[in-house]
Amino acid sequence: GAGVSQTPSNKVTEKGKYVELRCDPISGHTALYWYRQSLGQGPEFLIYFQGTGAADDSGLPNDRFFAVRPEGSVSTLKIQRTERGDSAVYLCASSVDRVTGELFFGEGSRLTVL
Amino acid sequence: GEDVEQSLFLSVREGDSSVINCTYTDSSSTYLYWYKQEPGAGLQLLTYIFSNMDMKQDQRLTVLLNKKDKHLSLRIADTQTGDSAIYFCAETSGATNKLIFGTGTLLAVQP
Numbered sequence: 463g464a465g466v467s468q469t470p471s472n473k474v475t476e477k478g479k480y481v482e483l484r485c486d487p488i489s490g491h492t493a494l495y496w497y498r499q500s501l502g503q504g505p506e507f508l509i510y511f512q513g514t515g516a517a518d519d520s521g522l523p524n525d526r527f528f529a530v531r532p533e534g535s536v537s538t539l540k541i542q543r544t545e546r547g548d549s550a551v552y553l554c555a556s557s558v559d560r561v562t563g564e565l566f567f568g569e570g571s572r573l574t575v576l
Numbered sequence: 577g578e579d580v581e582q583s584l585f586l587s588v589r590e591g592d593s594s595v596i597n598c599t600y601t602d603s604s605s606t607y608l609y610w611y612k613q614e615p616g617a618g619l620q621l622l623t624y625i626f627s628n629m630d631m632k633q634d635q636r637l638t639v640l641l642n643k644k645d646k647h648l649s650l651r652i653a654d655t656q657t658g659d660s661a662i663y664f665c666a667e668t669s670g671a672t673n674k675l676i677f678g679t680g681t682l683l684a685v686q687p
Contacts, residue, residue, distance in 0.1 A: 465618075
């Protein structure tokens with residue numbers, strides 16, 4: 463596709479459940495980022511992939527959060543034992559140019575934990 | 577630590593100029609950015625400035641950078657109702673150049 467695609471666009475789950483959020487970056491973009499945006503806040507960095515490897519995972523809040531990008535394209539953000547505080551919009555972005563840092567964002571996956 | 581601050585809200589009349597301000601903390605940031613977020617849409621890059629520049633102009637947008645004070649501003653000339661959105665400044669940080677975003681400024685343009 464032409465842009466970054468994220469699925470699902472909306473996910474409602476119950477506290478304690480496991481959730482997977484998918485990101486399909488722009489073709490040819492080697493850098494992929496996950497951010498989390500809570501209501502009224504700016505995007506908060508979670509993790510950055512360069513190719514298949516996580517180059518920087520310093521933003522993951524705890525070990526319930528994990529992300530993979532096994533073939534260097536699609537990425538999945540996995541959240542175990544979800545908590546109400548995990549409710550947010552999870553944004554994915556990709557970039558071809560790491561130097562200038564121009565990121566192309568998807569529309570996000572809105573996660574609501576009841 | 578990393579911290580990017582912005583004022584929360586700005587209201588202007590259509591046709592006036594808007595100035596959105598931002599302060600950042602990482603003096604080693606190579607680039608500084610302005611992103612725009614409209615309701616129901618993804619973040620969109622508006623413009624960016626290299627850290628060795630003082631000013632960059634792009635049509636109605638003017639970016640000013642005061643590196644000494646770590647202050648960045650975005651001026652929108654002849655503001656239109658379609659400019660109503662949340663504007664985020666962002667700095668690059670660390671060896672991986674990840675973007676750190678500010679809290680966002682909601683720009684409301686009154687007709």
